[in-house]
Amino acid sequence: QPVVELAGVTKAFGAVQALRGVQLAMHAGEVHALVGENGAGKSTLVKMLAGVHQPDGGTLRLAGEAVTLHGPADARRRGIAVIHQHPTLFPDLDVAENVFVGRQPADRFGRVDWNTMYREVERLLASLGVQIGVRTPVRGLSVADQQLVEIAKALSLDARVLIMDEPTAALSSREVDELFAIVRRLRDSGVAILFVSHRMEEIFGLADRITVFRDGAYVLTAPTAELTIESTIRHMVGRRLETLFPKEPAEIGGVILAAAGLTRVGYFRDIAFDLRRGEILGFFGLIGAGRTEVARVLFGVDRADAGAVLLDGAPVAITSPAIALRRGIAYVPEDRHGQGLVLPFPIVANVTLPILPGLSRWGLLRRRHERRLAEAFGTRLQVKSAGIGQAASALSGGNQQKVVLAKWLATEPRVLILDEPTRGIDIGTKAEVHRIVSGLAAEGMAILLISSELPEVLAMSDRVVVFHEGRITGRFGREEATQERVMRAATGQGTPEGDDGVA
Known part of the structure; x- marks a missing residue:
């Protein structure tokens, strides 16, 4: 018997039909992946299971019983926990307060038992293999660490049903591996897990079954072993996806933007590179490698402590985003909700x-x-x-x-800095973004592409610069860049520049 079952569920928002008679069955001890393009109805279904939305029609059953979820608190009481793609934390509270917000443990006098709360959160974070101070204010945490706090918050509920909506979007490969180890342990302990993701490699490495939605409608459910990535994509988009990484030929011209000895203490050191007209220069590295921090200095959000930025060969002082814009530099940040829109x-x-x-x-x-x-x-x-x-x-x-x-x-702009431009978007739209970026380069724009997705960097970049712990540890031309070489440099196996002058 399914732990969670939806049958014939519909949902409309005004004239937009978000769900059209969809079905889904989740079983205990199973990781069930839900895939589809943006707009397929995945987020609406997740919010329905979280108690945020109620269906207009159809049936929701928990352990065989037809139920109506009267809000998120009701869903949590019934053992449903949700990890959202974008952290929904209180920035001025610390880590432990966020994990137990609204349900702090109390002593026999009804007062908050702070010691018990902090000990429990320390245990939860230790089980995740995460080293974050439980008294650290959330405002100062990276997106990756905030996501891990959300995961700890969900695990603290001892949920029978765990819904993970793009939980790995902001995690490094090591953090993803650690998370998946925890997910597998939860699955083996009998938890039913719904895994919503656009990352096909992760889905096929983790899920037992896959359900595909398209345009708000149910397409199919099948064991992962009976599907391939190509066939799944075809079901998602309703057509064969010929290429995910369209790369137009571009005439690469002279150097527009360059950096020499760029240093920001505690973030990066001795960064040097040049970016040419019509070129896509890829910055690759694991979370915390310093790529975004360099981009923020180039756009004038932060100040470097040493080194120089050059435009058309001449040193420039970019001390604010307004100056960067006047100089023809634009920056698309990784956090489109908090910083982009x-x-x-x-x-x-x-x-x-x-x-x-x-x-x-x-x-x-x-x-x-x-x-x-x-x-x-x-x-x-x-x-x-x-x-x-x-x-x-x-x-x-x-x-x-x-x-x-x-x-x-x-x-x-003459220079466009793209920081994780395809994070959290579906495969079809990802290909559209790649096509737009490639077309801009073909028109002569100089593009700095920062991405944690190695296939994206390798396929779209004319050259690749690799970062590790704030240093450049590798530089590769398009033909030289292989997954093995780039990952070796990204994990610190290359020689940091500034030690002997080469990478």
């Missing part, structure tokens, strides 16, 4: 936000020009929406990423 704002306002002065006359915004520009970028990047007046929060993850791209392309 104003989620309540409509698409049109997000796209034009960095260029409002140029769209104004006598202090008044020229709305017609604003709409025309936003519509042009929406068409160019194939943003799927109800129109440019739709709130960014209502878009799928892939379309949100396209809006972030449009926002910075509207500044007409």
